[in-house]
Amino acid sequence: MKTAKEYIDSIKTMKFNAYILGKKVDCPADHPLVRPSLNAVAMTYELALDPEFQHLTTVTSNLTGKRVNRFTHTHQSTHDLVNKVKMQRLLGQKTATCFQRCVGMDAINALSITTYEMDQDLGTEYNKRFIDFLKYVQDNDLVCDGAMTDPKGDRGKRPHQQEEKDVFVHVVEEREDGIVVRGAKCHQTGALNSHEIIVMPTMSMKVEDADFAVSFAVPSDTEGITYILGRQPSDTRKLEGTFDVGNINYGGQECLVIFDNVFVPWERVFMFREYQYSGKLVERFASYHRQSYGGCKCGVTDVLIGAAANLAEYHGVENASHIKDKLVEMIHLNETMHACGLACSTEGKATPSGTYFVDSLLANVCKLNVTRHPYEIARLAEDIAGGLLVTMPSAKDLEHPVVGEYMKKLYRGINGISTECRLRMLRLVENLTVGAGAVAYRTESMHGAGPPQAMKIMIARQANLEHKKELAKEIAEVITCDHEC
Ligand code: SF4
Numbered sequence: 001m002k003t004a005k006e007y008i009d010s011i012k013t014m015k016f017n018a019y020i021l022g023k024k025v026d027c028p029a030d031h032p033l034v035r036p037s038l039n040a041v042a043m044t045y046e047l048a049l050d051p052e053f054q055h056l057t058t059v060t061s062n063l064t065g066k067r068v069n070r071f072t073h074t075h076q077s078t079h080d081l082v083n084k085v086k087m088q089r090l091l092g093q094k095t096a097t098c099f100q101r102c103v104g105m106d107a108i109n110a111l112s113i114t115t116y117e118m119d120q121d122l123g124t125e126y127n128k129r130f131i132d133f134l135k136y137v138q139d140n141d142l143v144c145d146g147a148m149t150d151p152k153g154d155r156g157k158r159p160h161q162q163e164e165k166d167v168f169v170h171v172v173e174e175r176e177d178g179i180v181v182r183g184a185k186c187h188q189t190g191a192l193n194s195h196e197i198i199v200m201p202t203m204s205m206k207v208e209d210a211d212f213a214v215s216f217a218v219p220s221d222t223e224g225i226t227y228i229l230g231r232q233p234s235d236t237r238k239l240e241g242t243f244d245v246g247n248i249n250y251g252g253q254e255c256l257v258i259f260d261n262v263f264v265p266w267e268r269v270f271m272f273r274e275y276q277y278s279g280k281l282v283e284r285f286a287s288y289h290r291q292s293y294g295g296c297k298c299g300v301t302d303v304l305i306g307a308a309a310n311l312a313e314y315h316g317v318e319n320a321s322h323i324k325d326k327l328v329e330m331i332h333l334n335e336t337m338h339a340c341g342l343a344c345s346t347e348g349k350a351t352p353s354g355t356y357f358v359d360s361l362l363a364n365v366c367k368l369n370v371t372r373h374p375y376e377i378a379r380l381a382e383d384i385a386g387g388l389l390v391t392m393p394s395a396k397d398l399e400h401p402v403v404g405e406y407m408k409k410l411y412r413g414i415n416g417i418s419t420e421c422r423l424r425m426l427r428l429v430e431n432l433t434v435g436a437g438a439v440a441y442r443t444e445s446m447h448g449a450g451p452p453q454a455m456k457i458m459i460a461r462q463a464n465l466e467h468k469k470e471l472a473k474e475i476a477e478v479i480t481c482d483h484e485c
Pocket residue numbers: 088097098099100101102103189289292293296297444448
């Protein structure tokens with residue numbers, strides 16, 4: 001397994017074709033808008049070498065028998081599924097942001113099931129290719145970007161009906177040695193911090209859309225791939241180098257990733273025009289990632305609850321009953337999300353491939369809670385923090401020899417806590433509720449792994465409402481008959 005430094009060094013050697021704030025950037029890893037997100041991924045390496053956490057962060061590979069980072073592993077038991085969620089909560093606590101590596105882990109697991117299924121049904125060799133790729137990922141301890149979401153263009157039209165075909169990734173050429181693809185993936189978490197991109201279809205495809213039913217993996221700096229870094233609220237504070245950024249060392253990252261005639265050798269193609277399996281792959285990836293949110297967002301919430309509790313103390317109101325009540329409410333909402341993440345894991349089942357799959361109904365319930373609870377938790381944190389959260393002057397003003405003295409005097413809280421400590425804690429809450437960190441904490445909770453309506457569709461499909469109706473009829477002794485009563 002790599003050390004955190006070896007990981008960062010390995011990303012620095014890659015030749016990304018990347019654009020940030022309208023400029024081409026040769027080494028994104030060194031860019032102040034990217035570095036915090038790289039640090040967050042690096043934590044997945046650091047904790048894998050820390051004996052205190054290795055029971056969660058590492059596992060023995062079922063493929064090679066070697067100790068590997070859990071992020072490169074396919075779950076072999078419900079214990080693995082549970083430990084995945086616990087590891088994600090731990091990483092959320094250590095970084096207070098999105099640490100980006102889960103999308104690749106969830107893609108790997110979804111592909112291990114779906115490629116196996118295709119080979120059994122169709123006599124193809126997708127699973128063999130995929131397992132070879134996975135061994136390479138494990139042996140080299142790589143970060144994979146799991147790329148699913150296409151820009152989609154006119155949502156009322158199928159992919160083949162789009163005027164601009166590149167709004168969906170698709171095959172443009174089939175060659176003896178591989179395929180050529182075009183299109184784009186948006187909102188790509190951690191793309192510029194990844195060694196490999198694993199592309200999957202964005203939705204269930206029909207026969208007319210077979211060219212869009214494609215899955216493959218390529219090194220992230222493959223010729224023809226361009227990255228444009230997404231903006232975040234208050235992102236330019238990262239250029240200032242002060243505590244005004246709120247989360248000083250860590251952050252998340254999303255990119256628009258463009259594929260302009262990218263060549264993929266056959267050994268890296270895991271689905272080629274198998275449109276009947278595209279929906280299954282999407283659903284499996286989505287369910288795994290909806291499980292993931294019952295870990296990562298809870299760890300970030302732990303930090304936010306801690307920040308709110310610290311501020312209550314700094315303001316001298318920690319014993320007020322309404323403050324205690326608000327903190328308990330935040331904890332309750334957080335543990336509800338985590339309970340769902342654990343429940344869908346313990347209820348997981350083995351698939352014919354050997355990989356364990358989560359209980360999809362419960363994973364969808366988990367993520368539906370995650371689309372709501374962080375908003376209420378953030379509201380309560382803002383309530384406790386007070387209005388200074390969004391009116392305080394900058395860290396540079398605090399350092400100023402003249403106005404800094406006014407700030408120190410006027411913004412002090414209880415004795416024993418400096419004004420700077422109070423402002424730092426406020427900036428952390430600001431970061432997570434309305435600043436750069438709110439991307440990972442709130443909006444990603446809404447849209448990451450699909451928006452709320454996507455979960456409701458899955459819940460409706462899996463909840464067996466007819467069974468519940470029968471239960472009620474039995475209890476009420478209501479008999480339905482086919483004639484007029
Ligand atoms: Fe991992 Fe959570 Fe980020 Fe998804 S949102 S990549 S689960 S940290």
